[in-house]
Amino acid sequence: MEQGRAQNESAELGGNGHDFRPCQSVNFTVHRVGKQGTKLQELDTPRGLACSDTSCFVVDSGNKRIKVYGRRGVMSGLFSSCQTFSVSNSYWDFPTSWSPQDVAVDSSSADGDHVVYVTDLKEKVVRKFSHSGVYCGVFSDQMLRSPSNIAVDPLNGAVIVTDRESRQVALCKPDGGLIRRFTVPGVPRGVTVSPKTHNILVTVEGVSQPAVYTPEGQAIGESQEHENDVLDHKAADLGDLCVDEEGNIIVADRRNSRILLFDPQRQFVGTLLSRKDGLRDPCGVDLLCDGVVVSDLEQHCLFYVRPGVANTSITKPSQ
Template identity: 30%
Template sequence: MKNKIKLLIVISITTIGNEVAADELVKSFTQTRITKFIPSLSIVELMNHEGVGKLITSVAHKVKTEDENISVTKGHSFSVKVSSLAESADVDKLTATLKNPLGEKSVTEVVHRKEVYTITGRCNLEGEWHMDITDGNMLHVIGSPVSVKVEPLGLVHTIYNISKYKKHRKLAKVSDVVGLLDTDGCMLVSSYSKDLIKFDQSGNFVSKIQIPQNVKVNCMHQIGNGHMVYSDGFNKCVIMCDNQHHEIRTFGKGVLQYPDGITVNQKTSILYVADREYPCVFKFNIDDGSLLGKIGSEGSEAGQMKGPTDVAVTKEGHLIVADRDNSRIQMFDDNDKLVKILVGSGEEDGQVFVPTGITIDMDGNVIVSSNYKLQLFDQNGKFIKRIDNIDDGLNIPCGIAVISERPRKVAVANHGADNVKIFNY
């Protein structure tokens, strides 16, 4: 019969009549330390040392719960965060290795700031990857290995038959999509109707929402606390509603003619509205509905507009305008002054022709839908790539929204074909 060796670790704690404090200290120690037994593997070690091995104890580290199992897009940089469960002077000692489905390793970078480690990596092969994270004593951190699912780039889902979920204006085609990243991760689709249709990120139907008032919802924008603003083609205004979609306030009644794309600068409480019938962007106070002014004038010179269709605000507070009839994207500062023509006119990749939708992603990049294509630019207007392929079936793509951070997904209201396209990018 084989001999069994039992290893007993005793932690001695001196207290003054306080067994509870001792229990808590033991619990704290075991929760914030990782101990590994390394057995002696040779007769020489057994002869020269007492015992059968040695113990290594390290400060415990833990992968953030939301980072233990992640999905990313092929070739896209991503990060995993690891926190220290106890104070330690031994920093910058974590090591991470990415392994692809073939067992090949990729380079990662580990940065330490204030007891939080950020590990960045990139996967250039689709499939299931794993990230092994160890400390200076080669002990795995809690939550390691991290499971990394790498998804393909390009078109992943198409949502057909939008009209079958509607009761109001069933023949009206899709106009916009908005991502619900701060709530349930789903998206809402509008189509010049009082019916809003909710789908998940895989394009599966979730529910139908019917606006209580008589409206034709064109474009939408989430403003937090479950509140939303949308442009209403029936009443020719913009409406703010609560999380039950009841009207709170209206903007621009008697002023707007064809309210289209809308956005809100949360820092300045300004609502921006692009109106196709006017060569300008209207500004309203989001808190009381008052008109604050206009940006732009009619014409084709820099800073002028013709039929603007959509707007977006950058992290710096700059306003991005899809100047549709001039076939360009313009940028204005927070004083309404032209900064630059961000993207010029043309039908080649890196240019836009009749742009209709625009949004800003988490990296500050600009995504533009125009003339049967979807393109990604950086914050300075430098062309990064075309997101769709020529045979993906984009037909008058309109409203667009980023619906997932990891993996990066963008949804497009494909107006001409009356469907919604979802792309990894």
């Protein structure tokens, strides 16, 4: 475990119904989880990740599996359990030819039977799993040329997939049926849905500010290209992103080894995590209960950023 201090924060972040309020007077603990390998507790080239209430799903791409970190209680510290699943019918690892890239969790079901979606870049499909890891099938490969990042709208369960080859974003029904597509001005990277407005946020290659679209695919405002003055004169390479309940945005900047903060108006606020904290190649990012989880491709691990015990501003969820 390593510790550090978040830098230049002033946005209010929240996830899963909780308020996460970083400020310059708050200490943050930076935990490292996992190391390179094939064992249960190890990772190999972790890419996309997605969090439900008390679980974190990570694409363990080098091992061709999805790793599930769980917690017995949302304030119980770090992860208390670890399991994996692949395209078999159980948690047992099964060697396959698939190439998992990103993962999303549909938590909209009232009965708690969440669905986990995984993009498979090699087979050009989206694979479905139950929350317990049972394999449930695929979307048709006729719809997608190069499915990469994925998100789910918690309002209606719509599955949103970026297609890098066609430079489009596809909205699909939970059964895979196409709802609509819209084109973005460049190669799409990360995608997420605002829990407050249900607008779709997309990062685009060469653009240093997330783009925002309505669920109908209409652009809202204009994204700024190469506005490097607000990013320390370093061209950002925006990738995966997530949004809290107030609309604040957390984005991975792979080129500069940073996790960036933007306010709801997409104005750059500051840096949450950087090379000073040990970060090298951030890929996936999401909010889990009381912190932010980031996957690091180069170091084959996760970074879990949580407020320090002495200076916390977390609002405990109802149990």
